[in-house]
Amino acid sequence: MKKEKKGDLRIMKKRIRKRWIVLPLAAMMIAGCSNSETSNSASDSKNTINIMAPLLSPESPSDKSPSLKALEKYTGKDIKVTWVPDSSYNDKFNIVMASGEMPHAIVIKDKSAGFIKSVKAGAFWELSPYLKDYKNVSQADEKILKNSSVNGEVYGVYRSRDLIRACMIIRTDWLKNVGLDMPETIDDFYEVLKAFKEKDPDGNGKDDTYGMVVPKWMGLGNGSPWDVLQIWFGAPNRYGVENGKLVPDFTTKEYMEALTFFKKLYDEGLINKDFAVMDSAKWNDPVVKGKAGVIVDTGSRASQIQSAMEEADESNKDIIDIVGSLEGPNGKRTFPTSGYSGMITIPKSSVKTEKELKEVLSFLDKMNDKEAQILTNNGVKGRNYELKDGVFTSLEKNNKSLLYEHEGLAQFSMSIPKSEYYIEDQKTKLFQHRKDIITEGEKIAVFNPAESLVSDVYTQKGAQLDNIILDARTQFIIGEIDEKGFDDAVELWKKSGGNELMKDLNKLYQSSK
Numbered sequence: 001m002k003k004e005k006k007g008d009l010r011i012m013k014k015r016i017r018k019r020w021i022v023l024p025l026a027a028m029m030i031a032g033c034s035n036s037e038t039s040n041s042a043s044d045s046k047n048t049i050n051i052m053a054p055l056l057s058p059e060s061p062s063d064k065s066p067s068l069k070a071l072e073k074y075t076g077k078d079i080k081v082t083w084v085p086d087s088s089y090n091d092k093f094n095i096v097m098a099s100g101e102m103p104h105a106i107v108i109k110d111k112s113a114g115f116i117k118s119v120k121a122g123a124f125w126e127l128s129p130y131l132k133d134y135k136n137v138s139q140a141d142e143k144i145l146k147n148s149s150v151n152g153e154v155y156g157v158y159r160s161r162d163l164i165r166a167c168m169i170i171r172t173d174w175l176k177n178v179g180l181d182m183p184e185t186i187d188d189f190y191e192v193l194k195a196f197k198e199k200d201p202d203g204n205g206k207d208d209t210y211g212m213v214v215p216k217w218m219g220l221g222n223g224s225p226w227d228v229l230q231i232w233f234g235a236p237n238r239y240g241v242e243n244g245k246l247v248p249d250f251t252t253k254e255y256m257e258a259l260t261f262f263k264k265l266y267d268e269g270l271i272n273k274d275f276a277v278m279d280s281a282k283w284n285d286p287v288v289k290g291k292a293g294v295i296v297d298t299g300s301r302a303s304q305i306q307s308a309m310e311e312a313d314e315s316n317k318d319i320i321d322i323v324g325s326l327e328g329p330n331g332k333r334t335f336p337t338s339g340y341s342g343m344i345t346i347p348k349s350s351v352k353t354e355k356e357l358k359e360v361l362s363f364l365d366k367m368n369d370k371e372a373q374i375l376t377n378n379g380v381k382g383r384n385y386e387l388k389d390g391v392f393t394s395l396e397k398n399n400k401s402l403l404y405e406h407e408g409l410a411q412f413s414m415s416i417p418k419s420e421y422y423i424e425d426q427k428t429k430l431f432q433h434r435k436d437i438i439t440e441g442e443k444i445a446v447f448n449p450a451e452s453l454v455s456d457v458y459t460q461k462g463a464q465l466d467n468i469i470l471d472a473r474t475q476f477i478i479g480e481i482d483e484k485g486f487d488d489a490v491e492l493w494k495k496s497g498g499n500e501l502m503k504d505l506n507k508l509y510q511s512s513k
Contacts, residue, residue: 165223230255462501
């Protein structure tokens, strides 16, 4: 693995090399047990900020990256990043927490069991009393702050994302070929999927198409196509509220109506038979290659598909469109995100005093300025992009190395109170439709009432409990079990800790009210 970036000072050079190198898991365990040095503190060098962040790109920005250098100049800090492969990030987090050798700021991807354990052990600063003192983070959305909190207490500055992203993505050329309009109701949606299978939408005279492609998607309530569709049917978002108490979504009649609809789509061949094992990395392929006509996901995926289709054939202009939600039994409803994608936390062992805490918060606040957002998300003007008459054009399309100079830096970009970096397709019809969907969706979003609640029972047994329902959902859709079989799975869920979980969550829910 590559060594972490060198510091400007010789004394820092040795320390950073020793502490901030990304090692294989076993080696890090040894280092965590044997290293007796004191941790890096904000007082070691008030001009240095050490950050740990996940790496999703093939390459991390080097210490000579023009984007990083410009960001350092803008913030007045030497920024030292420990890049950790995304696939092993939670493992690395647990090791770093055990070692005590922590950076000044850590990107937290989700409320994992390891993170919750660290919070309860007092490892991170609680930030609620301090955020009001900073220009940008003081404008954080209260609803999203609550969602990102741990039972109402804020342990990180959230990384913002659109609250409304879910939509139906559809090939409008196929719609035209089968003589149908854009669907407005769930019944219309079914008719479109049926026509895409039976009416030769690609006009090749073969029975080789189907309606909607669905990939393998683990997790409950995290935005899968099933999650979005069941909201259209009137089901709750993860938990409903009945008689003032939380109940699981899968115990409601609306959920079962949605599940029965999914089975109907499967039985009639309107979705792909391999959905339970299909790699999500290949999700776009059936639409791009003319095998399926619909995906239910995010608006950004629609842009990806449109671009891919234009690359394959320049005549494929504006053939992908989106619909935000469909009319169901309870009117129009939509599935929202939590409004954030992870957060940036500040460990107490490396940031020991309020004075040091305020130094780090000042840096994080400055990272939300428009100039910093552009550097992390777009790079350097004239090198990574052009801006002519207010129109943004990327210079990275045929040069991935330029993209990698800044792409990873977006992992510690928060976009509070709003995103202010450039988006290339913002002048397109598809982009405008996405904006309209966001505006409309905020009025009809169905939120998870337990989003901010962290149950000890779920921390210990959540994965096991979720898998019982995930397996039962798949088994019902493909016909391995019937409704009684699903009810049996719910009973197993209850006996395996589900009843205990709901008791715990409802206690937290009543306290939060």
